Amino acid sequence: MNIISRGFRGRGRDGPPDRVPPGQYLTDDFPVLSAGPTPHTPLEEWTFEIRGGGEPVRWTWEELQALPSEEVTKDIHCVTKWSKLDTLWQGVSVDTLLEAADSDAAYALAFCDGGYTTNLPIEDLTDGKAWVAYNYGGEPLEPEHGGPARLLVPHLYFWKSAKWVRGLQLLDEDEPGFWEQNGYHIRGDPWLEQRYWGD
């Protein structure tokens, strides 16, 4: 049963319903939300590492840039209720990176400059669902949006698309990351409106 808010009309359905998950509104902006200051790591020091699959596998910035990359257009959905359609990204598919790691781990914990972490089941990172993205809108990704590179996992709420990503720790068991420990849902599927604990 829904409580009707007397006199509220709202803007009406905003965008095609099959593209805007429940509780979201469309924006043309690209709001920035993060828990702390923006980190700045010089590219000469930057690496991406996959740990937990035997020997750690590591790429420098140049090595990452040399990997096959894709340009993808995706809708993104933030748990703070905004959605942005048709965003353009370029990056390396996580499938490409995980192949080098040769592991059958079931879960991953993404780790980032500044200490941010977020967890995902491997299935949410594979089969063309996730990238390490370094360009947005045709330009290098800006630090406030996670540059030089962020994880891009558009089918989940955007807190899973970890900014300033530096690697994946492969795990046999799921381990909650930063927001997952601070009240947010362990998986975060926007179509099931999995925002918070208990959803």
Next chain:
Amino acid sequence: MRTLELDADGWGDHRAGQHLDVRLTAEDGYQAERSYSIASAPGEPLAITVERLEDGEVSPYLVDEVRNGDVFEVRGPIGGYFVWDGDEPEPVLLIAGGAGVVPLAAIARQRARVGSKAPMRLLYSSRSWKDVIYRDQLETFGIELVYTLTREQPPDWKGYARRIDDELLSEVAFPAAESPRVYVCGSTHFVDAAADGLVRLGYDPMWVRTERFGATG
């Protein structure tokens, strides 16, 4: 801006700095949800302070339309990071940009409520004196207040009159060596300027907690 006191069935308690989600349902079933920082400290009557955004969908309704007796759905409290409970002795620096003062005022109220002796200072940036919210209440919190009025100042104003910069921060912030806890809240640009400045002053980024009001209407 408007402060709404909410009588919420089944509301547990919350921590200073947290927010809640409001959901409005129109007669045709259309729904809109937005988050608002909780203005009240734990133990006080639940309240939110809403800033009216010109092209907002929800805030004009909450600020202009809502009357005593109206009902809507709320969910919360939400957020486990941008919180302060008052059980640590370290100094606390609160930096507010405009409406960002809402969760920080709740933190100041919490300090008074639990009788904490932690030094607490609020640096509040506002366009003008008339844009300062909670103007009279802030003096009653027993914390140090530093205002900077960036666009317009009253005739006898002796305080800061500019946007936050490194020099202002170096004069107002606690020394980094005291391991201060910092809570910065406001628009993204405001938060970036303050947070980056503090990191340049030697503050540990792990202790600079930020809440950015991405314009949610």
